[in-house]
Amino acid sequence: MAGNSRRQGAVRKTGSKKGPTVGSGGQRRRALEGKGPTPKAIDRPAHKAGRKAAFIAKKAASANTVSPKRSSPPRRGTDKEGRELVAGRNSVVEALRASIPATALYVAERIESDDRVKEALKLSAELGIPLLESPRTELDRMTDGAIHQGLALQVPPYDYADVPALVRRARNKGEVPLLLALDGVTDPRNLGAVIRSAGAFGAHGVIVPERRAAGMTASAWKTAAGAAARIPVARATNLTRALVALKEDGVFVAGLDGSGPVDVGSLEVGTDPICLVVGSEGKGLSRLVRETCDLVVRIPIAASTESLNAGIAASIALYEVAKRRSA
Template sequence: MARSDKKKTGAHGKNRRDAHGVYRRRAERGKAAFRSYDGKAGDEFRGDSSSCSSRAKRSDGNANSYGSSQRGGNMSSYDSSQRSRNSSSRLRDTYRNISNVNEWESRGDSFAEEQRAPAANLIAGRNPVMEAIKSGREIERIYMAAGAEGSVVKIRAMAKDAGIVVDTVPRIVLDRMAHGEKHQGVAAEISAYSYSTVEKILKRADESEEPPFILVLDEISDPHNLGAIIRTAECADAHGVIIPKRNACGLTSTVAKTSAGALERMSVARVTNIGRTIEELQRQGVWVAAVDMNGKAYYETEGVMKGAIALVIGNEGKGISRLVREKCDLSISIPMKGSINSLNASNAAAIIMYAVRRSRDC
């Protein structure tokens, strides 16, 4: 009988050793993940690293409890094993959050910007966001927590129909943006700045006694690109920037920050239809040039640049849409001499804007 008990105890001892090994390996993987992640977000998660380790240690303790309770025939073994499973589940959730943050970082968005969408310009919660879309309120962008379900799916469909850009972000990002406000996995950023009109931009050009010099942005979606373009446009003394209402970034707080104050001095008009706006500019005597890889080299079109001109810059990924390109008077390009055949949208815009400025000043 004693030998039988000893064998049983030995088996449970093996189970405990296996459990120790499993949770020790999980804790080590967690530490490695935290060490590999850099940046401010990583600092936050590194703060949770010890928590993960302690969870693993608690799980070790639970495993010990499990073994001892089995030897004693105690019903507490079920509770201990449940706590152990819950701990490993929380650990997996933490890894999943790290993966989400890494994905968010890789897109080029600034996770570290705590004021990316100030609470004053943020509508948080499912019903408020849904009603804002229904009422036709100007919404710059909608943020949804990764994994959010239920009515969030309906909100995503409504946003798509309204042409509003939707970003899926880790829940921790949404928590920080909402500044403690309950968001239920969704928030909408409303415009922080008032827009000008195409008529006011043309009037500004007339008052400057210089041919109109305008930027038309076809679905630029990155707020950093938009802010950089507005900054360069102000430095190059352009008269205004035109952006579409649908499927494009609006004047958010990130745009304002990236523009380094230029947004306060630059006229930005938001229009319903870029194609019709191009037709209106053409009726006013403005030449519309698409900045495209297949156009003439920009230095071969200096004669056009000296006159009234509107430069069309396309989306970061797909470029200028076919319908918009067909309405343009000509296409101009920036010759590529290296192995890479394209430039960032804001860089391309900067080169062409200063080509226009040079042709006018010389």
């Protein structure tokens, strides 16, 4: 009926579920609050850049688990599986120049190229080393925050020989075994120098202890200047027991020490199977190793207070043995 204000539906019923209408400012206050700055494209999983970064990171992770293609062996450290990362443009280029076996070259995205980067890419291509592009954040994580400058080279763990194999290798070639053992030498550059001398003077292998001693790192490879590809390195769990086993196999063990009673040049057994043992520059031979040696020999030097580092001492001793064998 017209004008009837009491008709059904004209007035909202008391206790209506909808209730009074309020302004949108009060009703949607939380919805209008800010959510912070927009994330970078690389951090957004749905963005193209984010998908690309996730793909590269996954590819890099899978590359770390792939076994090396080469049987031969930094960054600033070694992981629990023995892999090493050489970080930094100069370090990577020097490692590639030395033909260090490597399984991957990591290059940061949008890296600023210079002569070192160009050379690293060229050398890695020549050596057949896979090239992996990686976000800088991933390189930071892989190198434990080291200054990588956008380049990192992955070096696989070295495949150490066993000590008896060194003797067999020499005898199979019809040669008299000549070995070198290092006792307490912790500088990988000294190890590399010893390997280089071993290659120059016809030694058949180098023995290093498993603990408290330098191993075959990138630094040792670089110092060896290619000789590490020819001279095998054996790792002994216990050096003293390894020397005893060599003696039982007919190898004469001679230790180098400044207090030795015989000059190394007068070592008449140099033409026989022999293992020369070189101690650290500071402490020399350890007590047990000294007691295990058949003879302790010295390198005569002008001043009794001076000492020679392991690399130089090994070179002199090897030269004297090589000279006696060629006489």
